[in-house]
Amino acid sequence: MQRTASGKDTNMTVGKTQIDTLVVGAGQAGVAISEHLSKLGVPHLVLERNRIAEAWRTGRWDSLVANGPAWHDRFPGLEFDDLSPDGFAPKERVADYFEAYAGKFNAPIRTGVDVKKVERNVGRPGFTIETSEGVIEAMRVVAATGPFQRSVIPPIAPTDERLTQIHSAQYRNPEQLPAGAVLVVGAGSSGVQIADELLRSGRQVYLSVGQHDRPPRAYRNRDFCWWLGVLGEWDASTMKPGREHVTIAVSGAHGGRTVDFRGLAHRGMKLVGLTKSFEGPVVNFHADLADNLARGDENYLSLLNAADAYIERNGLDLPLEPEARDIYPEPECVAHPILQLNLAEAGVTSIIWATGFTTDFSWLKVDAFDAQGKPQHQRGVSTDSGIYFLGLPWQSRRGSSFIWGVWHDAKYVADHIATQRSYLAYRDASQRQTAGGDGASAALVTDKSSVSA
Template identity: 35%
Template sequence: MTQNEKTIPVVIVGGGQAGLSMSWYLCREGVEHVVFEAKTACHAWEDERWDNFCLVTPNWQCALPGHPYQGKDPHGFMVKEEILEYVKGFVNSFSAPLHENTAVTSITRHENGGYRVVAGGAVWHAQHVVVASGAYQDAVIPGYASAIDPAIVQVHSQDYRNAGQLPDGAVLVVGSGQSGAQIVEDLFLENRKVHLCVGSAPRVSRFYRGRDVVDWLADMHFYELTVDNHPLRDGARDKTNHYVTGRNGGHDLDLRLFANKGVGLHGTLDTIRDEIAHFLPDLAENLDDADKTNADIKQSIDEYIAREGISAPTEAPYVPVWQPEAQNAPLDLKAAGITSIVWCIGFRPDYHWIDVPVFNGANKPVWHRGVTDAPGFYFLGLPWLHTWGSGRFSGVSQDAAWLAGQITGKDVPVA
């Protein structure tokens, strides 16, 4: 072993909420380890969220290990500055062996067992590796975007900050998941003309029958449902998150209501050629499907209330406030005054630096509760790793405790 090579029991890749949750448990259990973070511990919250970003889940669900939310508004929704304060408070709550600005560039199996990890110009040999780098490394922008007139400014949702960042004129937002729907509202509240390409994302009401829907679902034990018991099984990981907002105390995001107020709604974007946007004929279907999902959630709450004999105010069924007329008429971007496009069509993971047989034919990692078939190799912080909260403040602590138990060979209680 050369001078530039070191041996350590555990290497954690990623110093965000997942990797640091793992570190917290290993520190408590006295397990020597190191955490490598390519940027800084809070960079995703600080550098990849818009100015008016806020949580869409209530503050009481923030439960990082040893660091539950202790503010004055458990049923409120932290804004960006408060989220940063919360995460930085967690980082400062213990002495993690964190190496920031240190990217892991290679992980391979070691010939003598364990793994060889190259990070920051040094080589580390570890018996255990926890990949907690997340599922959102590469922003998705379609290939045809490069052929769009450069006079039309294009940004991805991770680079969007506020309406003033974009040139004067109308904005085309592509994608109606959580980010897209919230960015549409952000632009609309700044009196910008907005067009939205509506995809298949479902929606959910913020409040129903006197309570936040999240509170009802928590009482119904939805957040304890594991992916093994989910009706979709592994397919749950591919579902787009429901759009809703916590802005200004929280409210529904009803795209039909936006349309009534002047937002242009279109179907799924098919392509843009010669500055003409072409859409699939699915706008009515996508809006109806989103409303059906919301109605199904409400029905499940109704059934729970009836079953448990709970006294709760009644609420009239939702009535659509707008219906589309044209299904897929093309949109001339320049004639519509569109000067910018915000791409809100997600991310894809990047695992090119991992040379370990833990991927399927689609190059997706395969695990059960974060444990792969490669001995000592784990994933953490991914959507539905085990439950709905696995990739969030609410559930990552439980997953980290479980993996700490796999590493130490003993039961590790959840903090």
């Protein structure tokens, strides 16, 4: 049984279907481009192996909320009518939002259909797509599966069967873990929120902190999302050199608070440096904790300075917040860093690897990737004609990773598709005279290419 975006059940299988544009994935990226393609009159079909926005429902921990406020983390066409604009939507509410949004324009989404392989046709245009429900032929394919396809646990992970080891994608709540202390490796948004939740539950927590950016949750009565907007940071087109692997420590949990690692330490969390290696029950850490915290502080203070300068330059009446520059004294674990830890002696029974994700485009058998398997594209338009990507970090700018950024990236990709269709619709004078028409209909797009979901 499949369900469309309108909520109707259908027993209809894909079978042998022809469509102009096939979109793979019905998360925020797939819903966004479906809206734009619909507005442009492009016949398309969206396939999703699970439910709409499934990753928001089951791919994260139970207490997750959006990291941006409701006024910011949404599409332009629909607000969160049951939340304060400055609130942070719980994950289930975010998933419901995308399902409702798709229903607004009756997006042609089929759920429960797994795309197994996409191959370019030989000697004729378009692609052949193998799915769990049959074969589809499409002129174009949009990979809207996003960047969080396969969780990454580094090869240094120990093989000790006495330890429970999971990736942050498999973490749900503290009760899921056996009794004992926990080592959380990775201090980006996921790692720090999970570590904080475990600390609040009464666990002893060790948090391995690498390089990170640490923006204020809010400053002088404006959320950091607002500050990045007015300061032009969302529109940065390229990442600063050397910052490719720097995570962002920000959280909307508990009403939204600035992440303060020293504050976590003063509450009892043990901070350690970047995880280096394991030797039996002993884990070794780099001696870089103080430097990593200092660089995070530098990032934090630089945004405060830029905000102050913007306020003064524009004469804004926003309240002063001198306490935002207060920094906790160095806790013991920073002044005298832990470089080695015997997990058994420390009572550590679990390790949570908050070490990120990688893409998995193994199903996409096309010439659109570099030697490292990364998509080759310009703003989502692949180097392999007819293939598009959507939902990638820094796809067009820094804001691409956020919900609203995906929506704008999707508009660019959809416009490109519509433009290509208009070229294919061209007929020269002799063709128009022979056809006896005005050449407005596309040579490669017929009525058969339109599919009802």
